[in-house]
Amino acid sequence: MPDEAATGGVVPVPAADALSGPAPGPGVPRAVGRFLRRRPLGALGVAVALAMLAASLGPPEPRFGLPNLPDRPLGFQMGRPFLARYGPEDFFRDDSGRLARFQPPSGRHWLGTDDKGRDVWARLVWGTRRSLFFALWALVLATVGGTAVGLASAYFLGWVDMLVQRLMDGLQSFPPLLVLMLVVTLTEPSLRVLAFALAVVALPSVQRVVRSVVLAVREEPYVLAARALGASHLRTMLRHVLPNVMAPVLTVFSVGLGSAVLAEAAISFVDPSTVPQSASWGIMLAEGRAYMFEHPHVVLAAGGAIAGAVLAFNLAGDALRDVLDPRLRVL
Amino acid sequence: MGRYILARLLLNLLVLLAVASLVFLALRLSPGGALEAASQGVQGDPEQARQAARRSLGLDRPLWEQYWDYMSGLARGELGDSFRTRSPVAQEIRERIGPSFELGLLQLAVALLVGVPLGVVTAVRRDTWPDYVLRVTAVLFLGVPSFVLAIFVLLFSARYLGWTPPITTYRDLAPLPPFDTPAPEDPWLNLQVMALPALIGGLGTAAIVMRFLRAQMLEVLRQDYVRMALAKGLPGRLVVLRHALRNALLPVLTLAGLALGTLAAGNVVLESIFLIPGLGLYAVNGVRQNDFPVVQGMTVLVASFLVFVNLLTDLAYAWLDPRVRYA
Numbered sequence: 001m002p003d004e005a006a007t008g009g010v011v012p013v014p015a016a017d018a019l020s021g022p023a024p025g026p027g028v029p030r031a032v033g034r035f036l037r038r039r040p041l042g043a044l045g046v047a048v049a050l051a052m053l054a055a056s057l058g059p060p061e062p063r064f065g066l067p068n069l070p071d072r073p074l075g076f077q078m079g080r081p082f083l084a085r086y087g088p089e090d091f092f093r094d095d096s097g098r099l100a101r102f103q104p105p106s107g108r109h110w111l112g113t114d115d116k117g118r119d120v121w122a123r124l125v126w127g128t129r130r131s132l133f134f135a136l137w138a139l140v141l142a143t144v145g146g147t148a149v150g151l152a153s154a155y156f157l158g159w160v161d162m163l164v165q166r167l168m169d170g171l172q173s174f175p176p177l178l179v180l181m182l183v184v185t186l187t188e189p190s191l192r193v194l195a196f197a198l199a200v201v202a203l204p205s206v207q208r209v210v211r212s213v214v215l216a217v218r219e220e221p222y223v224l225a226a227r228a229l230g231a232s233h234l235r236t237m238l239r240h241v242l243p244n245v246m247a248p249v250l251t252v253f254s255v256g257l258g259s260a261v262l263a264e265a266a267i268s269f270v271d272p273s274t275v276p277q278s279a280s281w282g283i284m285l286a287e288g289r290a291y292m293f294e295h296p297h298v299v300l301a302a303g304g305a306i307a308g309a310v311l312a313f314n315l316a317g318d319a320l321r322d323v324l325d326p327r328l329r330v331l
Numbered sequence: 332m333g334r335y336i337l338a339r340l341l342l343n344l345l346v347l348l349a350v351a352s353l354v355f356l357a358l359r360l361s362p363g364g365a366l367e368a369a370s371q372g373v374q375g376d377p378e379q380a381r382q383a384a385r386r387s388l389g390l391d392r393p394l395w396e397q398y399w400d401y402m403s404g405l406a407r408g409e410l411g412d413s414f415r416t417r418s419p420v421a422q423e424i425r426e427r428i429g430p431s432f433e434l435g436l437l438q439l440a441v442a443l444l445v446g447v448p449l450g451v452v453t454a455v456r457r458d459t460w461p462d463y464v465l466r467v468t469a470v471l472f473l474g475v476p477s478f479v480l481a482i483f484v485l486l487f488s489a490r491y492l493g494w495t496p497p498i499t500t501y502r503d504l505a506p507l508p509p510f511d512t513p514a515p516e517d518p519w520l521n522l523q524v525m526a527l528p529a530l531i532g533g534l535g536t537a538a539i540v541m542r543f544l545r546a547q548m549l550e551v552l553r554q555d556y557v558r559m560a561l562a563k564g565l566p567g568r569l570v571v572l573r574h575a576l577r578n579a580l581l582p583v584l585t586l587a588g589l590a591l592g593t594l595a596a597g598n599v600v601l602e603s604i605f606l607i608p609g610l611g612l613y614a615v616n617g618v619r620q621n622d623f624p625v626v627q628g629m630t631v632l633v634a635s636f637l638v639f640v641n642l643l644t645d646l647a648y649a650w651l652d653p654r655v656r657y658a
Contacts, residue, residue, distance in 0.1 A: 041470070170346045173634040174354075175596040181618045182354075182626065186361045262476050269478055270599055270615060289482060289604075296486050303479040311474025318470075 035323060042319020048312035049257075055083045056129035069191035070126075070278055073133035084125035088279035091117040102295045114284075114298050115291060124305055126279035131309065134195050135260035141199035143253050146206025147245065153207065154214035155237050165211075168204040176201045180267055181274065189276045198263055202256060209252050210245050217244045247324035254320055258313030265306045281306050336646070343638040350634045354627055355401055362390050364621035365414060388414055388623075401627065410628035415620055420628040424610065431597035431609035434532070437525055438598075439590050441533025442540050447583065449537070450544025454579075455571060457549065466545075469538035478600040481531050485604070488527075496523055496605060528601040536590060540583055547579040581652055588644030595636035596629075 036043045063077040071078055080087065092100040092113060103113040111120035153164040183197040217223065218241060226240045268275045268282025277283070281302045288298030358365075362385070369384035370377065385391045389400075404411055410420035449469075453462045489495045551557065552575050560570045597611025610629065617625030 041467075166342060166346065169342075169638070170349050170353075173346060173350055173637045174630065175593075175614070175633040177599055178596070178614050178618060178626075178630065178633070181615065182357070185364060185618050185621065186357065258474070265476065266478060266600055270603055271619060274619065285479070285482065292482065292486055293489055296490075299482055299486065303482055307475040307479050310476060311471070314474050315470065 035319070039319040039322065041315045042322075045312040045315030045317075045319065048308060049316055052128050052132050052309060052312075055125050056081060056132050058082060058129075067137070067192075069134055069137065069195065070130035073129070073137070078129070081125045081129060084119075084122040086119045086122040088123050088126040089118065090122070092119070093117070102291075105297070111301050112297050114288070115295075120284075120298055120301050123279040123284060124281070124301055127281045127284065127302075127305065130191070130278055130280050131261050131264055134191055134264050135257045137192075138195040138198040138202065138260045138263075139253055139256045141196065142202040142206050142256065143249060145199065146203045146252075147210050147242075147249055149203065150207035150210030151214055151237055151242060151245070154211040155218055155233070155241060157218075168207060171200070172204045174201070176263075177266065177270070180263065181271060184267070184274050189274055191276050194264070194267070194275070198260060202260070206249070206252055206256070209248050213245045213248055214241055217241050248321075250324060251317055251321040254313055255317035258310040258317065261306065261309045261313065332649075336642075339642050339645075343635075343642060346638055347631065347635050351402070351405060351627070351631050352398075354630045355398060358623045358626060359390075359394060359397070362623075365390070365623055368621050369414060405631065410631070411624035413617075413625050414622045415625075420624045423613065423625075424628060424632060427608060427610050427613050428595075430607050431602070431611060432594060433521075434525060434528055434598060434601065434607060434609060435590070435594040437529035438533040438536065439587060441529055442536035442590065443583075443587065445534065446537035446540025447544060447580075450541040450583075451548060451571065451576060453541065454545045454548030454552065465541070469541050472534050472538040473542075475535075477532050477535055477598075478604060480535075481528065481601060481604045484527060484531060496527055524605065524607065528598070528605045528607065532598060532601055536586070540586055543586060544579060544583055547582055548575060551575045551579045581648065584647060584651070585644060588640055588647075592637040592640040592644075593633075594640075596633045 058078040058081045061077040061079050063072075064075060065072060065077075067073055067075050092103075092109070094100040094103070099117040100109075100113050101115055101117050103109055103117075105112045109119045109121065111124065114120055114123070149164060149168075153161045179201055180194060180197050184194055187193050223236060223240055226236045231239070264280070265282035265285070268280045269286045272283045272286045275283070284302035285299055285306070288295075288302060292299045365388065366381045366384045369388055370380035373380040373383070382391075389397065401411065408421065410424070412418060413420050413423060416423070449465055453465050456462050485495065552571075557570060557574055560574050561567070565574075595610065597609040597614065599611035599615050601607070602609045602611040603615070610632075613625065614629040614633075616622075617629060
């Protein structure tokens with residue numbers, strides 16, 4: 001793990017780094033095996049997360065641009081997901097030519113159709129792409145930002161820490177859902193903006209975890225030793241302090257993914273008209289609610305997807321925390 | 332201690348000032364939506380309608396003048412008039428705070444009444460069947476979002492029990508008991524409306540409380556003073572309740588504090604599903620309709636509630652645990 005933390009042109013590993021943990025070696029497959037046996041629920045969570053990733057992938061198309069959600073999450077356009085046979089807005093007609101509304105599950109429509117004759121399974125799969133990449137982008141931004149802020153704040157302490165922490169208090173005293181909705185209303189509704197806003201909202205809790213670890217680590221003799229050897233502040237932070245926070249950060253990241261999926265679904269559910277319209281679990285749930293007593297299959301599918309995804313990320317995060325950092329085993 | 336409280340109070344005021352200013356500025360940066368909403372349905376030239384709306388909403392005045400009005404209003408406890416209904420926001424909030432607080436407090440009560448006993452039981456009966464079952468259940472409750480759970484419960488109860496809370500469907504707004512009075516007029520009806528959302532929201536928190544308390548109890552039960560108490564022949568129940576639980580409960584206080592702090596925000600999701608006219612829905616509608624005074628008022632209210640409850644939590648912590656000292 002220390003190797004991942006290294007950035008830029010890096011010189012031979014200083015002796016002090018030997019203290020920050022064993023290097024990943026040939027024991028990795030065995031560790032995976034042990035994880036499977038000792039943490040079956042966690043492994044299930046990881047499996048569901050991987051399945052979601054698989055469901056959201058589609059054939060890459062040679063159209064490039066800034067990352068955009070939901071269909072250009074990595075900078076190139078992704079086509080129809082491999083697991084979806086139809087587009088999210090394709091609607092169908094039955095044999096007599098009428099709109100095929102509320103069809104029961106069949107070979108053609110695995111989860112039936114909704115009130116507009118669209119395939120529920122296909123919309124679910126398209127929604128997976130939106131949920132997953134939205135959560136990934138929001139969490140990557142929040143984690144990178146939160147780690148930087150928490151690291152600097154705790155490393156320098158003094159007035160820097162005071163100022164930064166009060167700023168974070170202020171940030172946290174905004175009601176989160178309200179902020180997200182406000183951002184969407186005040187700007188053009190776009191998932192990119194929403195992901196960015198969620199990252200800002202989530203940043204304080206990430207930096208708090210990082211800060212608490214760094215507060216302890218900065219007092220370690222090896223940090224002092226690194227400084228005494230003439231390492232700059234930046235180098236000390238990146239090479240000697242940062243590796244210690246990787247375990248808690250990874251845990252926060254994986255549990256946070258669940259919360260981000262939840263946040264996207266909740267906003268789309270509460271106010272479907274303000275968020276960008278594409279196939280989304282939250283929107284499906286909101287739309288399905290209108291006719292849920294007569295045709296419950298849409299809410300069941302969408303609700304099941306949301307609950308399953310959040311549960312999976314929580315389980316994976318729990319297991320990761322236990323394996324990576326037993327000290328944090330509180331919640 | 333007095334100095335500490337004073338310093339925190341001043342800091343809280345600064346934070347609130349920042350929050351209030353930030354939301355003011357953010358809203359003024361893009362007044363388009365508000366003008367759109369206000370000029371809708373006006374006959375004639377749309378540009379003229381927008382100008383008229385700008386004037387009537389007071390958005391044409393210089394920014395510093397609006398800011399001064401807003402800030403001096405806040406100092407007097409006034410939150411301005413809603414753009415849409417033209418009635419004072421403070422008054423509207425007062426009418427809607429009741430249901431939100433009722434729901435929030437009921438949720439907290441459920442969380443503590445369920446979470447604390449289960450936390451103790453799972454810790455004392457560690458690694459037995461009840462422990463496993465309860466822990467897995469808790470994980471399930473943590474994973475299933477309250478709005479999904481709410482919909483599933485509604486569906487189940489309507490289909491198989493033939494009972495729905497006194498609302499029909501989402502589409503037609505059923506007449507609700509009059510919540511605008513401080514005390515609900517019909518306690519039975521009130522309970523019917525509140526029971527499901529309180530349970531659904533509360534059980535999620537109960538799962539957190541249980542897991543938190545269990546971990547804490549396991550830690551405390553290992554302590555020497557617990558062994559000492561058992562060694563001198565005190566009955567096990569007494570040791571668990573008097574010696575262990577008392578100390579293990581402290582962190583739960585933080586959780587309860589957090590829950591109390593978000594009380595003023597209302598629960599948007601549950602309020603909208605169960606059609607409870609509380610602050611959460613009020614705020615969402617304010618945002619939706621670009622009703623600036625409503626958004627500002629709700630943000631300031633939620634933020635002030637949060638920072639002061641946080642302060643109270645920290646003080647309660649110090650009061651309960653003599654080891655915690657704030658200099």
